[in-house]
Amino acid sequence: MFSFSVLAQVFVDGIGLSAIYILIALGFTLLFGIMRVVNFAHGAFAMLGGYALYFLYGNAGLPYLVAAPLAALIVATAALVLERLVYRFFYQKMFQSMIGLLGLDMAIMYLAVIAWNAEERSVPPGTDALMHVGTLVFPEQKLIIAGIAAVALLAFFLFTHYSRYGLAMRAASQDVDIAEAQGVNSTSIYRLAFFIAIFMAALAGGFYAQTYALSPFAGEPQLMIAFVVVILGGMGSIPGVALGGLLLGFANSFLGTFYGSATSIFVSFGAVILLLIVRPWGLLGTREA
Amino acid sequence: MSKQSTIDSGALHQGIGPRKLGERPARRWLTHPAVLAVVVLALIALPLVAPDKFILSVAVTTFITAIAAASLHLIVRTGHVSLGHAAFMGIGAYVSAIATMQMNLAFPLALTLGFLAPAALAFLIGPVVLRLTGKYFVLVTFLLGEIVRTVFVNWSSVTGGSSGISGVPAPSSLFAQPVPFYYLALAFVMVILAFIGRLLTSEIGRTIESIRESEPLARCSGVPVLSTKVAVFVLGCGLAGIAGALQGHFVHYIDPTSFSVDQSLNLVVINVVGGMYTLIGPIVGTLFIVLLPEFLRGYVELQHVFFGIVLIIVMAFFSGGIADIRTLFTRLSQERDTRRGTR
Numbered sequence A: 001m002f003s004f005s006v007l008a009q010v011f012v013d014g015i016g017l018s019a020i021y022i023l024i025a026l027g028f029t030l031l032f033g034i035m036r037v038v039n040f041a042h043g044a045f046a047m048l049g050g051y052a053l054y055f056l057y058g059n060a061g062l063p064y065l066v067a068a069p070l071a072a073l074i075v076a077t078a079a080l081v082l083e084r085l086v087y088r089f090f091y092q093k094m095f096q097s098m099i100g101l102l103g104l105d106m107a108i109m110y111l112a113v114i115a116w117n118a119e120e121r122s123v124p125p126g127t128d129a130l131m132h133v134g135t136l137v138f139p140e141q142k143l144i145i146a147g148i149a150a151v152a153l154l155a156f157f158l159f160t161h162y163s164r165y166g167l168a169m170r171a172a173s174q175d176v177d178i179a180e181a182q183g184v185n186s187t188s189i190y191r192l193a194f195f196i197a198i199f200m201a202a203l204a205g206g207f208y209a210q211t212y213a214l215s216p217f218a219g220e221p222q223l224m225i226a227f228v229v230v231i232l233g234g235m236g237s238i239p240g241v242a243l244g245g246l247l248l249g250f251a252n253s254f255l256g257t258f259y260g261s262a263t264s265i266f267v268s269f270g271a272v273i274l275l276l277i278v279r280p281w282g283l284l285g286t287r288e289a
Numbered sequence B: 001m002s003k004q005s006t007i008d009s010g011a012l013h014q015g016i017g018p019r020k021l022g023e024r025p026a027r028r029w030l031t032h033p034a035v036l037a038v039v040v041l042a043l044i045a046l047p048l049v050a051p052d053k054f055i056l057s058v059a060v061t062t063f064i065t066a067i068a069a070a071s072l073h074l075i076v077r078t079g080h081v082s083l084g085h086a087a088f089m090g091i092g093a094y095v096s097a098i099a100t101m102q103m104n105l106a107f108p109l110a111l112t113l114g115f116l117a118p119a120a121l122a123f124l125i126g127p128v129v130l131r132l133t134g135k136y137f138v139l140v141t142f143l144l145g146e147i148v149r150t151v152f153v154n155w156s157s158v159t160g161g162s163s164g165i166s167g168v169p170a171p172s173s174l175f176a177q178p179v180p181f182y183y184l185a186l187a188f189v190m191v192i193l194a195f196i197g198r199l200l201t202s203e204i205g206r207t208i209e210s211i212r213e214s215e216p217l218a219r220c221s222g223v224p225v226l227s228t229k230v231a232v233f234v235l236g237c238g239l240a241g242i243a244g245a246l247q248g249h250f251v252h253y254i255d256p257t258s259f260s261v262d263q264s265l266n267l268v269v270i271n272v273v274g275g276m277y278t279l280i281g282p283i284v285g286t287l288f289i290v291l292l293p294e295f296l297r298g299y300v301e302l303q304h305v306f307f308g309i310v311l312i313i314v315m316a317f318f319s320g321g322i323a324d325i326r327t328l329f330t331r332l333s334q335e336r337d338t339r340r341g342t343r
Helices: A004-035 A042-059 A064-085 A094-116 A140-162 A164-174 A176-181 A186-211 A216-233 A238-259 A261-278 B033-049 B053-076 B085-101 B107-129 B134-154 B178-201 B203-213 B215-220 B225-251 B261-274 B280-295 B300-317 B322-342
Strands: A130-133 A136-139
Touching: A004 A042, A004 A136, A004 A140, A004 A164, A004 A186, A004 A216, A004 A238, A042 A064, A042 A094, A042 A186, A042 A216, A064 A140, A064 A186, A094 A216, A094 B134, A094 B261, A094 B300, A130 A140, A136 A140, A140 A164, A140 A186, A164 A176, A164 A186, A176 A186, A186 A216, A216 A238, A216 A261, A216 B134, A238 A261, A261 B107, A261 B134, B033 B053, B033 B178, B053 B085, B053 B178, B053 B225, B053 B261, B053 B280, B085 B107, B085 B134, B085 B225, B085 B261, B107 B134, B107 B225, B134 B261, B178 B203, B178 B225, B203 B215, B203 B225, B215 B225, B261 B280, B261 B300, B280 B300
Parallel strands: none
Antiparallel strands: A130 A136
């Protein structure tokens, strides 16, 4: 059961899952860290990303490497309307944002049911090719997902650490008032952070739809993933997301393969609840006063 | 946009946080004894006026939902919003159904078990999860609800898996008829609501309020914060179990989806939309959430979209809920005044 080839398979699966999980959770933690918004509608945007990929790649037949980023871009741009209409009223209001955005989640989910019915669809993988390394065989799709995710994460890191806007974003996350006093336009910074967060969620949603299946309800498990990863790593902590995503991705891949998906849900949720009780601010988060 | 952000020591200080001094709830008349008496008499008379099976079943659903919503309200009053409340309803429903069907226990005994089982679970986890503040409590209860639902789905030898348990018997042959069951449900809802209402206006109620307003301050004043919260949580979860058990014996069928996150969410919506500061809130919310869909039948998806938008609007503009709509108007006019003042 624990033979080398199976373990290698589990390892590659773990990398693919981790990449998706990190992308979803990064946007979630960004919105929390900067705007103090608990984005319960995060899964809904990921689900929309799945549909965008379904139409652009599955139906219109654009080349995969164009369709995936374009789908995320479309969703993120359209979401800016919601930023103006909904999110702006919830910035810096943690409690209200939770319940209000649950409402948004519900509205988007059922609008999707009305628009595209509740049927499950599948998005074809970017490539069917298999890669042979010695005696091991891996689907290239997993590696492409991990590759795109790595590029997105690297771009995000470079952006936040080496650009003026990234600096302004980090300043706003530490203290909005003082950042504003230094000339940071918090409204536009918030809009930018929102755009980036939704872009990553939608990108991840596309990959998720390819790995599992696509339906208007596909957002729920993704929201759960964002929760678990962010709690594991610590709310608002970006290195925490990387750690949490890897932990959950590998745990799910390992437990799911050997013990079934129900066990994997139990163990991961149980571990998170234990962690919350012992160390609510997460593995890499900072303790709140 | 930057008024708060430093005080978050315990309670969720904004949503259900302190209300301003001297700001009186705008719906005193709703709790006037005369109004209550009229409502109770009307409910007692309803089956005589309209012995229609459909109306009665809608009414019973309303009662059961009101019990569940009020039991969540009790917990919300301590400053904790549980997103897994339907799981406790579900435990009550499953325990009561299994007790009557497989152990052949009498209905009152099964119902008692349906109260005790979720209460016992709440007693076990309460002391641990109630130490968590605001957002962490919401997240943990959300995950707990999912875990319980996963148990319902996967423990199929006992719970019947995702197809659930059908043929849950009525409390007795008498209560298999719609009218007697209506009165049974009415009795339960009145007793439970009266009990919760009495509890909240008693000294315990004031202790609960003080915990929500400021936990550290309550602790300094000698309030046993954690044990009070655990007691309220245990009671709330037990009452939710009763609601679940009644639902099982009324619909004669239970399955995991009726106790999923969606249902938990509905209960939160009811409390938020109706208003979280008084017991009238969840009752008004229940009427809104249960009765409105009956008029929107055939447009199930649209209903959810509508509720979602209502939730956004309520949370963005008036967290006092529908029952507190007057405050919204006063606030709007105040805001207009201040805006005029600054110009």
